[in-house]
Amino acid sequence: MSKQMILALPGDGVGAEVMPAALSVLRSVAAKRYLELEIHEALIGGASIDETGSPISDETFALAKASDAVLFGAVGGPKWDALPFGERPERGLLVLRQGLELFANLRPVQVFDALADASSLKSKLVSGLDLLVVRELTGGIYFGKPRGIETRNNERYGFNTLVYSESEIERIVRVGFESARKRSLRLTSVDKSNVLEATALWREIAEKVAADYPEVTLEHMLVDNAGMQLVRAPKQFDVIVTTNMFGDILSDVSAMLTGSLGMLPSASLGAGTQGLYEPVHGSAPDIAGTGVVNPLAMILSAALMLRYSLNAPDAATDVEQAVARALDAGHRTRDIALGAPGETEVGTQDMLQAVLEQLAA
Ligand code: IPM
Ligand code: MG
Numbered sequence: 465m466s467k468q469m470i471l472a473l474p475g476d477g478v479g480a481e482v483m484p485a486a487l488s489v490l491r492s493v494a495a496k497r498y499l500e501l502e503i504h505e506a507l508i509g510g511a512s513i514d515e516t517g518s519p520i521s522d523e524t525f526a527l528a529k530a531s532d533a534v535l536f537g538a539v540g541g542p543k544w545d546a547l548p549f550g551e552r553p554e555r556g557l558l559v560l561r562q563g564l565e566l567f568a569n570l571r572p573v574q575v576f577d578a579l580a581d582a583s584s585l586k587s588k589l590v591s592g593l594d595l596l597v598v599r600e601l602t603g604g605i606y607f608g609k610p611r612g613i614e615t616r617n618n619e620r621y622g623f624n625t626l627v628y629s630e631s632e633i634e635r636i637v638r639v640g641f642e643s644a645r646k647r648s649l650r651l652t653s654v655d656k657s658n659v660l661e662a663t664a665l666w667r668e669i670a671e672k673v674a675a676d677y678p679e680v681t682l683e684h685m686l687v688d689n690a691g692m693q694l695v696r697a698p699k700q701f702d703v704i705v706t707t708n709m710f711g712d713i714l715s716d717v718s719a720m721l722t723g724s725l726g727m728l729p730s731a732s733l734g735a736g737t738q739g740l741y742e743p744v745h746g747s748a749p750d751i752a753g754t755g756v757v758n759p760l761a762m763i764l765s766a767a768l769m770l771r772y773s774l775n776a777p778d779a780a781t782d783v784e785q786a787v788a789r790a791l792d793a794g795h796r797t798r799d800i801a802l803g804a805p806g807e808t809e810v811g812t813q814d815m816l817q818a819v820l821e822q823l824a825a
Pocket of ligand 2: 712716
């Protein structure tokens with residue numbers, strides 16, 4: 465196989481700590497599996513603002529466009545909070561998602577056996593949990609126009625637009641059905657069709673697409689109920705497909721089921737094999753620089769990259785198993801530590817070493 469190009473964008477806060485960990489794991493598994501990877505690094509988010517004045521430079525975008533896959537850390541922090549929306553660190557990520565047409569965000573939620581007790585829910589509710597959130601990523605209220613804050617009659621109004629075209633809905637719902645087809649043939653489409661027209665259309669299109677997937681059972685659920693059901697009985701779900709904003713919210717809820725937001729990876733895909741891979745967690749300014757951040761969501765994101773963009777499923781499985789075994793051996797970063805017998809609380813570096821050791825074993 466020819467050389468594959470990866471662009472690493474550490475970004476801000478803990479992004480700069482988890483990215484080197486993921487790259488170490490990637491280099492190690494690449495050597496083991498004879499993969500030829502060419503890894504470039506560039507600035508994004510606040511780090512890019514400080515250096516170039518923009519959250520993403522044309523050069524970074526061009527590098528991303530030319531690469532087989534993008535590994536993304538996290539963006540944002542208090543330093544840049546006062547900037548207008550179009551100039552904020554988060555914009556760098558949104559530009560990448562939209563510019564690379566990565567409309568499908570896959571957020572697998574898996575509870576590692578070793579962590580069933582670390583969840584905020586009773587372990588019997590989450591042990592063995594394995595669900596997939598398919599989030600629409602390049603449309604909806606995140607990108608709809610008009611948007612802004614403006615003064616009318618001496619008062620300011622903030623406004624955004626929730627808009628979806630039939631084709632935007634159809635292509636993401638199809639990703640939901642295709643995913644369900646590879647898993648347990650159950651799909652839950654989440655909307656707010658009792659209040660929002662855009663999502664009433666969503667429900668209608670989901671029904672229409674369902675005719676092409678007779679083997680998959682489609683269920684509709686209102687988003688408020690879905691939030692409730694996720695914390696009441698999460699194992700009722702297998703694949704969830706939903707809008708950009710509902711997916712943002714429900715994936716953080718789902719993350720907590722696994723014990724920590726620090727555990728959840730994600731893949732953002734478009735029509736081809738190019739993808740962007742990032743942890744679901746953010747830049748965590750409160751713990752950035754202290755060496756305690758959990759690198760596993762970033763490492764597991766690299767595993768998803770190996771599977772979905774680099775056509776290296778065995779290497780992906782190697783990484784996932786190494787993570788599971790590092791957890792089985794009792795290594796816990798602070799976010800997942802319970803102080804239970806057999807557990808050792810470790811920092812970022814030690815967790816990385818534990819994964820590398822398992823990978824070499
Ligand atoms: C996520 C994040 C982003 C989002 C932010 C950083 C723009 O919360 O990937 O879930 O809202 O999509
Ligand atoms: Mg989010």
